[in-house]
Amino acid sequence: MNIFITGSNGFVGSQLMSTLEKSGHKVIGIDISDHCNSTKHANTLSGDIRKKADLDRVYARFSKQYGSDIELIIHCAAAKHDFGIKREEYFSHNKLGTKILLDFAAEHKINRFINLSTVSVFGHPKGRSDEDTAYNPDHPYGESKLAGELLSIEWQKQDEARELIVLRPTVIYGPHNFANVYNLIDILHRRPILTVGKGDHIKSIVSLGTILGMISFSLTLLKPGYQHYNCVDEPYITLRELMQIVAANPGFKMPKITIPLGLAIGIGMIFDVPAKLFSIDLPINSDRMRKFATATYFTAGKIRKAGYVQTQSIQDSVSEMCSWYMNQDQR
DSSP states (O other), X not given: OEEEEEXXXXXXXXXXXXXXXXXXXXXXXXXXXXXXXXXXXXXXXXXXXXXXXXXXXXXXXXXXXXXXXXXXXXXXXXXXXSSSOOXXXXXXXXXXXXXXHHHHHHHTTOOEEEEEOOGGGGOSOSSOBOTTOOOOOOSHHHHHHHHHHHHHHHHHHTOTTOEEXXXXXXXXXXXXXXXXXXXXXXXXXXXTTEEESOOOSBBOEEEHHHHHHHHHXXXXXXXXXXXXXXXXXXSOOBHHHHHHHHHTSTTOOOOSEEXXXXXXXXXXXXXXXXXXXXXXXXXXXXXXXXXXXXXXXXXXXXXXXTTOOOOSOHHHHHHHHHHHHHHHHTO
8 A cells, every 4th residue: 555654753653664564665754854763764754744745745755656546544643742832833734734734635535544643642540541531632643633534534534435543542562662650760770769659540541552452453444434443552551550561671670659649740840940930841740640540441442343463472572672761861
């Protein structure tokens, strides 16, 4: 298949380019940033999905290079950091960018679209949540990604022949990723002193291997209409279980002291002041303390029922990331 991937220098996008190419697909990508934490694919162009001229350049390059047209867009590009991004920026990238990309798809009669959204469109529902949980985003990131989802659903409705799949991953982790799971791994290596609360709440996560597998599998599910799937590793584990998996690896330890959430938030508020004054993203703040102690119990039974089989355990995926982390730390 002829595939255009946005955000192709990102953590998922860069690996997806190579994965799909190895499977025999023809790929081209675009990214607003020239930085890539892993291996940058040679067919990634520098550009902004909010600029039609940049998208047209991708289309022309693909047609010239392969002598055929793009058949599928996999939309990975997003403004997604939890902290340090203004509301307007989230919506500029995640809503406006998606709209311009969908307009581009319509203009060039690209009728297949896979939209990498997020479980953040559900906010933080209480208890176990599946694919049909009500939308209830509680952060500008989730709100803007929901806006992009709704635009893609409307795009599909405009032509019944169009094929749309929305994938909603939870927290993604793996080598070369420096987000939430990395922060936890870093703490259990450098500062395994204290933790917040009992850690008996579910923390849904998804490895890079699983999300790449789910995206690849979703290509086999494409058909006219709209489909949506959550992307989560199984089994669904608690924060303490995740910490124990990390601590089972050489160089990591479980914290010895547990402090109440209220005290942790108070400590975090001390760091809120310099973070706000100097517009910097510190590893400790009150929001992170709250999120650390908040359950995220999302399930992904729907894509498994459709036939997807997870090929790597959480233990193996976490161990792989821990090994990569230790190699980075020794440089």
